[in-house]
Amino acid sequence: MSFPTAISNMFLHEGDIISLKMLDGNDTKLYPFQVESREAPNNYTEFSLGSATALAQAGTGWNTIQDSSNRYILEPEYTGVIYQVFYGISPSYARVYRQYPSGVDRGSLTGTRNPGADPIGYVSGDQSPLLQPSPTTELFTVRGQHPAYYGYHPYARPATANIKMTFYIVSYAVNGVRTDDQQWIMNNSERIVSMGGRTLMAAPGWVREDTHLAVHSGGVL
Numbered sequence: 001m002s003f004p005t006a007i008s009n010m011f012l013h014e015g016d017i018i019s020l021k022m023l024d025g026n027d028t029k030l031y032p033f034q035v036e037s038r039e040a041p042n043n044y045t046e047f048s049l050g051s052a053t054a055l056a057q058a059g060t061g062w063n064t065i066q067d068s069s070n071r072y073i074l075e076p077e078y079t080g081v082i083y084q085v086f087y088g089i090s091p092s093y094a095r096v097y098r099q100y101p102s103g104v105d106r107g108s109l110t111g112t113r114n115p116g117a118d119p120i121g122y123v124s125g126d127q128s129p130l131l132q133p134s135p136t137t138e139l140f141t142v143r144g145q146h147p148a149y150y151g152y153h154p155y156a157r158p159a160t161a162n163i164k165m166t167f168y169i170v171s172y173a174v175n176g177v178r179t180d181d182q183q184w185i186m187n188n189s190e191r192i193v194s195m196g197g198r199t200l201m202a203a204p205g206w207v208r209e210d211t212h213l214a215v216h217s218g219g220v221l
Contacts, residue, residue, distance in 0.1 A: 002197035003041055003168055004132050007086045011170055014038065016190035017177060018082065020142070022203035030185045030192065031203060033082065044073050046130070049096070049163045052153040057116040060151035060163055064085040064102050074139075074167065075146035079206040083141045084170040087149075088133040089125035094163045095154055097122045100139060100147040106197045116152040130166050140193050144204030149209040176210030 012018055013033050019030040051059035065073045076083050089096050097115040098106050105113050107121020115122070128134035132214050137145060151163030179185065186192070 006105050006135050007133060007138070007168065010135060010138065011040070011084070011192060012172060014139060017185075018140075018172075018174070018191045019185050019189040020082075020140070020203075020207065021192060021194045021200060022196075022207065023200045024203055028183055028200060029203070029212070030189070031207050032177040032179065032185045032189060033211065034177055035172050035174055037173045038170060038208050039173075040170040042171050044167040044169065046090075046164045046166055047073075049149060049151040049165060051160050051162050054153050054156050054158065055116075056063050056153070057114065059116050059153070060177075062099065062102070062150045064146055064148045065165075065167070066116050072146040073075070074169070076141065076143045076171070079143045079211070080174060080176075081143065081174045082174050084172065085137075085139045085141060085147075086133040086135070086168040087137045088128050088130040088166045088168075089123065090123035090130040090164045090166075091161055092129065093153075093155055094125050094161060095119075095122040095152045096124070096163070096165065097150045097152070098139075099149075100141075100149060100196055101145040101201055102148040104196065104199065104201070115150045115155070119154075122152070123142045130164065133166070133168055140195065142195070142204060142207060142208070145201060152216065172201065176207075178213050179213060180213055 018031040
């Protein structure tokens with residue numbers, strides 16, 4: 001299965017710097033990584049979110065996308081790896097809501113959202129078909145956090161729907177750029193990504209350690 005052109009144009013290249021905007025305590029920081037190599041496609045096809053009853057708010061429930069060994073498919077297995085993820089949905093009328101990190105709503109305009117009851121922030125199969133995912137579904141993930149998805153069936157017929165997702169995954173091996181010069185990072189980044197969205201997620205320890213120099217009163221360690 002190849003990547004649709006609309007998303008392949010969004011890939012990073014060897015040598016590019018991607019900077020992840022995350023929280024360090026109460027401070028917002030940019031954590032830069034340089035792409036060393038890229039591997040694609042790494043697609044996870046027709047993953048079943050579960051069965052959703054027509055118009056039932058319970059939907060499929062939240063699913064953290066695990067395999068039969070309970071491994072999180074969309075969370076990199078190692079530090080020093082970043083995933084770029086896109087997804088398509090089936091059937092066309094199904095609505096899929098998202099969380100990243102798991103347990104933190106994304107796409108809500110009114111605080112905590114009730115999926116299904118609140119028609120806000122979902123992506124439907126019409127908008128992002130199973131085999132032609134939309135660029136708007138893009139998500140970057142790092143070791144230490146994983147997303148979750150919830151499927152909803154918004155119509156009276158058919159009585160139930162098995163909601164499926166296909167994930168198109170690009171895996172990047174990266175090296176941290178060790179600098180605390182935030183202006184340099186902004187000037188040299190090919191991409192700056194707000195991790196988690198409007199409400200930023202906390203930077204995992206390995207991200208902070210790989211990219212930022214320790215500073216004390218005597219200068220840089």
